[in-house]
Amino acid sequence: xxxxxxxxxxxxDMLGFRDSMGFPRRKRENVMxxxxxxxxxxxxxxxxxxxxxxxxxxxSEASRGAIASLRMRANEMRVLANYIRAFGxxxxxxxxxLYPATSGFTPHVMTDAELAxxxxxxxxxxxxxxxxxxxxGAYSVLFRLIYTCGLRPQEGRTxxxxxxxxxxxxxxxxKTKCNAERIVGLSxxxxxxxxxxxxxxxxxxxxxxxxxxxxxxxxxxxxxxSMFFHACWRGxxxxxxxxxxxxxxxxxxxxxFASAVLQKWA
Numbered sequence: 700x701x702x703x704x705x706x707x708x709x710x711x712d713m714l715g716f717r718d719s720m721g722f723p724r725r726k727r728e729n730v731m732x733x734x735x736x737x738x739x740x741x742x743x744x745x746x747x748x749x750x751x752x753x754x755x756x757x758x759s760e761a762s763r764g765a766i767a768s769l770r771m772r773a774n775e776m777r778v779l780a781n782y783i784r785a786f787g788x789x790x791x792x793x794x795x796x797l798y799p800a801t802s803g804f805t806p807h808v809m810t811d812a813e814l815a816x817x818x819x820x821x822x823x824x825x826x827x828x829x830x831x832x833x834x835x836g837a838y839s840v841l842f843r844l845i846y847t848c849g850l851r852p853q854e855g856r857t858x859x860x861x862x863x864x865x866x867x868x869x870x871x872x873x874k875t876k877c878n879a880e881r882i883v884g885l886s887x888x889x890x891x892x893x894x895x896x897x898x899x900x901x902x903x904x905x906x907x908x909x910x911x912x913x914x915x916x917x918x919x920x921x922x923x924x925s926m927f928f929h930a931c932w933r934g935x936x937x938x939x940x941x942x943x944x945x946x947x948x949x950x951x952x953x954x955x956f957a958s959a960v961l962q963k964w965a
Contacts, residue, residue, distance in 0.1 A: 704738035721878035773798035
């Protein structure tokens with residue numbers, strides 16, 4: 700990426716540092732490219748991240764219609780400013796009261812009854828021939844793996860057969876959040892379930908790369924997994940006593956796992 704402003708070195712160094720920490724680069728790089736262009740046009744030669752530069756750029760982005768992503772852009776300015784200050788430079792740090800971060804979603808921690816009803820519906824739908832799975836019932840195993848190991852959805856759907864060690868009851872996860880790696884332990888029940896499943900997988904997709912492949916051998920997409928999950932949640936009739944259906948995501952299985960572990964410790 701070519702940078703030409705007086706802040707180019709700071710921007711490039713910050714991006715390189717974040718790369719080394721495993722943070723995704725593409726979106727941040729696009730934002731910083733726009734910021735660099737703004738500095739070249741309206742603040743040529745300025746080598747200090749001043750309040751005028753920061754607020755001017757955010758106003759410029761707002762005027763071109765980037766209202767929905769202003770919080771993200773404001774946060775990128777804070778990251779850049781804190782990086783510059785950490786290495787002895789001078790920089791204006793935008794206060795958090797301006798463009799504060801928002802969660803945007805309140806996780807729903809499922810009850811025991813909701814969880815049981817959900818998995819009954821998953822088992823029913825996963826057995827359907829309409830699902831794009833190399834092995835019928837694969838989604839039943841996938842969602843149980845996500846729940847019992849507290850996985851992020853992507854970690855489950857992109858799990859690879861070569862990274863599953865049934866003899867040790869372990870699953871090796873590659874390139875998780877921030878490109879980290881970790882090993883998760885499997886319960887005895889989950890290990891037995893995966894042993895049965897992988898025998899069927901070996902027949903349906905011999906030598907395949909992914910643990911839960913589609914019929915074409917590739918990993919299921921995030922959208923497909925999410926749509927299947929939402930359909931099962933609606934079909935589970937969890938609103939019978941409350942009159943509405945709480946919003947959920949596949950990620951909420953991870954939250955439920957964490958809550959269950961904390962309750963067990965208590």
